[in-house]
Structures are given as structure tokens and as C-alpha cells.
Amino acid sequence: MAAQRFAESGHRPDPAHLYRYHTKALVGPWRETRARAMADALHAGQIRRDEGGRHKLVWLVEGRIEERSPDPPVAVRVRRAPPPPGV
Numbered sequence: 001m002a003a004q005r006f007a008e009s010g011h012r013p014d015p016a017h018l019y020r021y022h023t024k025a026l027v028g029p030w031r032e033t034r035a036r037a038m039a040d041a042l043h044a045g046q047i048r049r050d051e052g053g054r055h056k057l058v059w060l061v062e063g064r065i066e067e068r069s070p071d072p073p074v075a076v077r078v079r080r081a082p083p084p085p086g087v
Contacts, residue, residue, distance in 0.1 A: 018069075019033065019066065021066075022064055041057075047059050
């Protein structure tokens with residue numbers, strides 16, 4: 001399945017990161033590539049292709065592509081100092 005997606009999109013998924021678009025109005029689903037997140041934003045009407053420039057996209061509303069690691073955050077153990085003697 002991943003090989004088919006790579007063949008269709010031309011972009012190799014980055015297993016270390018996930019991407020989605022985020023605007024004031026909408027938040028897209030997490031995707032394996034930045035290109036898929038941009039395509040989601042385009043289909044949702046949050047960005048458009050620039051008429052004058054090739055391959056340039058323009059945000060119609062304030063937005064960005066968010067990036068995160070698919071791994072859950074590592075739990076951090078907090079050790080408390082022992083109470084002073086006699087307390």
C-alpha cells in the first residue's frame with residue numbers, strides 16, 4: 001500500500017514525521033507527506049494555486065503545515081527529593 005502511494009504521489013513517506021494543514025477555520029487529518037497535507041488544504045479551499053507562478057500555492061486564510069512525530073511522547077519520570085530528616 002505504501003509503495004502504491006509513493007508511486008502515485010512521487011513523494012516517499014517520511015516515517016519519522018506526520019503532516020497536516022491547520023488554519024483558523026479548519027484542521028486537516030494527519031498525513032504521511034507534506035505534499036498530501038498541502039493537497040488536503042487545496043481540496044478544502046484553504047489554499048489555491050498561484051496563477052502567475054508554477055507549483056506555487058497561496059494560503060487564502062492564515063494557515064500553516066504542522067509537523068509531528070508519529071511516536072508517542074516519551075514518559076519522563078520526575079523524582080522528588082526525599083523530605084529532610086525529622087520532617
